[in-house]
Amino acid sequence: MEFHDSVQAITDEMIAIRRELHRHPELGTQEHETHARICALLDKWGIEHRDIADTGVLGIIRGGKPGNVVGIRADIDALPLQEDKTRSYCSLNDGVMHACGHDVHTTVLLGVAKLCSEMGSELPGTVKLFFQPAEETVGGGERMVQQGACEDPKVDYSIGLHVQPYMDAGFAELRYGQLNAACDTVTIIVRGKAGHGAYPERGNDAIVAAAGVITALQTFVSRSISPLNSAVLTVGTIHGGVRSNIVADEVTMTATLRTLDPETRSFAARRITEIAQGVAQGYGCQAEVEVELGYSALINTDAVVDVIRENAVRLLGEDHVLMKQYPSLGGEDFQYFSDASTRGGAFYHLGCGNREKGITAALHNQQFDVDERCIPVGIELQLNILMELLTKK
Numbered sequence: 001m002e003f004h005d006s007v008q009a010i011t012d013e014m015i016a017i018r019r020e021l022h023r024h025p026e027l028g029t030q031e032h033e034t035h036a037r038i039c040a041l042l043d044k045w046g047i048e049h050r051d052i053a054d055t056g057v058l059g060i061i062r063g064g065k066p067g068n069v070v071g072i073r074a075d076i077d078a079l080p081l082q083e084d085k086t087r088s089y090c091s092l093n094d095g096v097m098h099a100c101g102h103d104v105h106t107t108v109l110l111g112v113a114k115l116c117s118e119m120g121s122e123l124p125g126t127v128k129l130f131f132q133p134a135e136e137t138v139g140g141g142e143r144m145v146q147q148g149a150c151e152d153p154k155v156d157y158s159i160g161l162h163v164q165p166y167m168d169a170g171f172a173e174l175r176y177g178q179l180n181a182a183c184d185t186v187t188i189i190v191r192g193k194a195g196h197g198a199y200p201e202r203g204n205d206a207i208v209a210a211a212g213v214i215t216a217l218q219t220f221v222s223r224s225i226s227p228l229n230s231a232v233l234t235v236g237t238i239h240g241g242v243r244s245n246i247v248a249d250e251v252t253m254t255a256t257l258r259t260l261d262p263e264t265r266s267f268a269a270r271r272i273t274e275i276a277q278g279v280a281q282g283y284g285c286q287a288e289v290e291v292e293l294g295y296s297a298l299i300n301t302d303a304v305v306d307v308i309r310e311n312a313v314r315l316l317g318e319d320h321v322l323m324k325q326y327p328s329l330g331g332e333d334f335q336y337f338s339d340a341s342t343r344g345g346a347f348y349h350l351g352c353g354n355r356e357k358g359i360t361a362a363l364h365n366q367q368f369d370v371d372e373r374c375i376p377v378g379i380e381l382q383l384n385i386l387m388e389l390l391t392k393k
Contacts, residue, residue, distance in 0.1 A: 001387050006115050007380045014379065015372050017041070018107040019089035025078030025096045025103070028134030031055040034076050034106070038131050041110055045117050049129070053143040059129030061116045067125020067390040069153045071345075072382060073160040073337050074109035075102045075135035081366050099368045101163035101352060104375060106131065108161070111379035112386065125390035126153055130337060139295060141333035150340035157304055157389045158337040158345030161378060165360055167322070167351030169374040172312045172381065174348045175324035176305050180298035181258040182265050183331035184291055186233070188213060188276050190240075192285040194249035203247035207240055209283035210251035214238070216279045217255075217272065224271050231268060232258040232329050258329040260297050295333045301344025307392070308348050311384040316377070324349070350378050 024033050035055045042049045042059050049059040056076075083090050083097040091097045109129055116127050130149055134140035150158070167173060190210045195203025214235055225231045233255055240251030257272070259265040273289040280287035312321045338345030353359050354371035361367035 001384070003115065003380050003383045007111070007376045007383070010111060010114060011376045014107050014111045014375050017110060018103050018372065018375060021103040021106055022089050022098050023092050025091050025093055025098045027080060027096060028077040028137030028140065029055060031076050031133050038076070038106065038110070042113065045114050047113055047117050047129075052147050052149055053133055053140050055133040056140055056144055057129070057131035058144070058149050059113060059131070061113065061123065061127040061129070063119070063123030063125050063127070063390070064121025065124040068156040068392060069126045069128065070386055070389045071128040071130055071150060071155040071158040071337055071341065072109055072112060072386065073130040073132055073141070073158060073334055074105040075132045075140070076106050077102060077134055077136050077140075079136060079364060081364070084367055087369070097366065099365060100136065100363050101368075101370060102135070104163050104352065104370055104378070105161065107375055108378035108382060111375070112382050115379070115383060116386075127386065127390070128155060135333055139333045141336040145336045145340045150337060155337070155341045156343045157392070158334070158341045159304065159308070159382070159385055159389070160334045160337070160345070160347045161350045161382065162332070162347070163352035163370060163374060164349040165353040165362060165368065165370070167349070168353050168355060169351050169371040170316060170377055171320045171322060171351035172316060172348060173322045173324050173351070174305055174309050174312065175327065176300060176302050178260045178297060178299050178327040179324070179347055180327065180332040181232075181260050181329040182297040183294040184257040184265070184269070185294060186255040186257050186272060187290045187292070188253045188255070189288040190251045190253075190280050190285050191288070192247070192249050192283070195247040197245035197247060200247055203249070204284040205247050206251045206285055207248045209280045209285040210238065210240060210253060212283055213276050213279045213287065214253070216275050220268075220272060220275060225264065225268075229264055230260050230327070230329065231264055232256070233268070233272065257291070258331075260327055262297070265297070295331045296335045296339070298332050298335045298338075298347055300346040301338065304344055304346035304389070307388050308346055308385050311388060312381060315381055315384060350374055350381070
C-alpha cells in the first residue's frame with residue numbers, strides 16, 4: 001500500500017504537533033498536559049481511546065476487514081534537563097526537556113493513527129496505540145500491560161522505534177535478537193562494629209570492608225562471565241561513617257547491573273551476593289545484598305525484524321538500512337509489550353541527525369535536537385510495517 005503522498009500531506013501538521021509537544025515537556029508520571037493533547041487529537045480524528053497507567057493513553061482503531069491485532073508504542077515523557085533557549089520551539093518548562101526524542105516518537109504514532117483512521121473500513125485488523133508514560137522512570141510499559149493494554153482484543157505483534165542522532169534522517173538501524181540489556185539495581189549494606197578511630201582493633205571497619213567488596217566486584221564480569229557474553233556492574237553511590245575519628249559500623253552502596261539474557265541475569269544476582277557476603281565476612285563484617293529487578297532485556301523477534309527490514313529497504317534503500325553489530329547495555333522497557341504479544345515484537349532505531357547542520361548531540365544531552373525530516377520517514381515506515389503485520393499469516 002502506498003502512503004507517501006498521504007504522509008507528505010500531513011507533514012507540516014505533524015511537525016507543528018511535535019514542536020508543541022517539545023515546548024511542553026513533562027516528567028514521567030506527570031504527563032498531564034501531554035495526555036490531554038494526545039486525547040484532544042484522537043477525539044478530533046474520531047479515534048477510540050481510554051486512559052491507562054494514570055497518564056498513559058490507549059487508542060484503538062478497529063478495521064473493517066479481517067486481520068491481526070498490532071500494537072504500536074510511543075513513550076511520552078521527558079527528562080530533567082535545562083534546554084538551550086536559543087531555539088524557537090524550546091521547552092517552556094524550566095528544568096524539563098525532551099532530550100530523548102519522545103516528542104518525535106509520540107508525533108510519529110499520532111501520524112500513524114490519523115492516517116489509519118482515515119482508511120475506515122478498508123483497514124484490515126485492529127491497531128492499538130500505546131502512548132506510554134514514564135519510560136525514563138518507573139517503567140510505564142509494565143503498568144500498561146498489567147492494566148490490559150494488550151488484551152481485549154489480544155495483541156498479535158508489537159512494534160516500536162527510537163530516534164538516534166548518530167544516524168542522519170533517512171536511515172534506520174535494526175538488530176536481530178538482543179537489542180537492549182536488562183537493568184537491575186543492586187543495594188549492598190555492609191555492617192560492622194563501631195569503635196574509636198585511635199583503636200581500630202576494637203571495631204570492625206565497615207568502610208574498609210566495603211572497599212574490599214568494591215575491589216572484588218571489579219573482577220565479577222571478567223572472571224565470572226564468559227568473554228563471549230556481556231554484562232556491566234557499576235557501583236554508583238557509597239555512603240557511610242559519621243565522623244573522621246569513628247570506625248564506621250555501616251556502609252550502603254548502590255550499583256546498576258546490566259545483562260543481556262535471563263540466565264546471566266539470575267547468575268549475576270547470585271554471584272554478586274556471594275562475593276559481597278564472602279569478602280565482608282573476611283573483614284569481620286556482614287553484607288546484606290538486595291537486587292531490585294528493573295527492565296527486562298529487549299530481545300527482538302526475528303520474524304518481526306524481517307518485516308521491518310524488508311519495508312525499510314524498500315522505503316529507504318539498502319544503503320540506508322544498517323544492521324547494529326552489538327546490543328546496547330542501555331535500558332528500554334518495550335519488551336513488556338513484546339512479551340504480552342502472542343507472536344512477539346521488535347524495536348528499531350530511526351535516524352534523526354544531520355551532520356551537515358550540526359545536529360549530532362547525543363540523547364540525554366541539553367543540546368539534543370532532531371532533523372524533523374525524520375518525522376515523515378518514521379510515519380511512512382511504521383505504516384508500511386504495520387500494514388504487513390496486520391495481514392501477516
